[in-house]
Amino acid sequence: xxxxxxxxxxxxxxxxxxxxxxxxxxxxxxxxxxxxxxxxxxxxxxxxxxxxxxxxxxxxxxxxxxxxxxxxxxxxxxxxxxxxxxxxxxxxxxxxxxxxxxxxxxxxxxxxxxxxxxxxxxxxxxxxxxxxxxxxxxxxxxxxxxxxxxxxxxxxxxxxxxxxxxxxxxxxxxxxxxxxxxxxxxxxxxxxxxxxxxxxxxxxxxxxxxx
Ligand code: BEZ
Numbered sequence: 001x002x003x004x005x006x007x008x009x010x011x012x013x014x015x016x017x018x019x020x021x022x023x024x025x026x027x028x029x030x031x032x033x034x035x036x037x038x039x040x041x042x043x044x045x046x047x048x049x050x051x052x053x054x055x056x057x058x059x060x061x062x063x064x065x066x067x068x069x070x071x072x073x074x075x076x077x078x079x080x081x082x083x084x085x086x087x088x089x090x091x092x093x094x095x096x097x098x099x100x101x102x103x104x105x106x107x108x109x110x111x112x113x114x115x116x117x118x119x120x121x122x123x124x125x126x127x128x129x130x131x132x133x134x135x136x137x138x139x140x141x142x143x144x145x146x147x148x149x150x151x152x153x154x155x156x157x158x159x160x161x162x163x164x165x166x167x168x169x170x171x172x173x174x175x176x177x178x179x180x181x182x183x184x185x186x187x188x189x190x191x192x193x194x195x196x197x198x199x200x201x202x203x204x205x206x207x208x209x210x211x
Pocket of ligand 1 (some may be wrong): 038042043044045046083141142
């Protein structure tokens with residue numbers, strides 16, 4: 001069954017390139033990004049894994065742990081990491097799950113047989129510190145993901161978890177935010193001392209509260 005937003009991310013124990021990992025225990029109080037790849041030694045995946053390695057500091061400053069999955073075995077992953085480091089000028093610094101029996105891929109509904117036979121498509125799960133699924137993305141094998149967008153969503157999720165705001169179209173760090181409809185307009189000044197603009201009674205904008 002598909003995993004939906006708000007569901008608890010299914011827990012599992014897996015063999016990874018960093019040793020055995022129990023997902024929930026390993027995540028601890030961190031946020032998580034769990035993403036799948038069709039196969040080892042494939043070109044698009046190689047570029048994605050390199051990019052994620054280079055974003056280490058961006059994930060760290062957001063308190064995010066990253067974990068990848070590919071259905072090939074551990075030895076294959078280890079050899080492939082050498083190629084990723086060489087070609088992408090990086091050092092893979094996060095675990096890659098070996099899932100040759102597709103146990104975890106099936107648990108997370110990462111195999112879409114009508115798109116790609118018996119291999120995982122490109123899924124992304126963002127998991128909150130409460131272990132709930134906050135974001136799901138599914139990309140075809142032929143399209144590499146945009147990890148700037150994944151960081152942008154994490155920024156939005158972390159902001160909206162703390163303040164009564166949502167983020168509008170194309171929002172990026174520093175842009176104005178939307179005051180959520182649950183807040184009455186007369187209560188906004190006390191909650192948002194930086195001010196607000198009422199564009200319509202249902203569309204109230206305020207500067208990003210945590211800057
Ligand atoms: C790739 O990662 O390059 C890839 C994997 C499976 C199908 C197409 C592309």
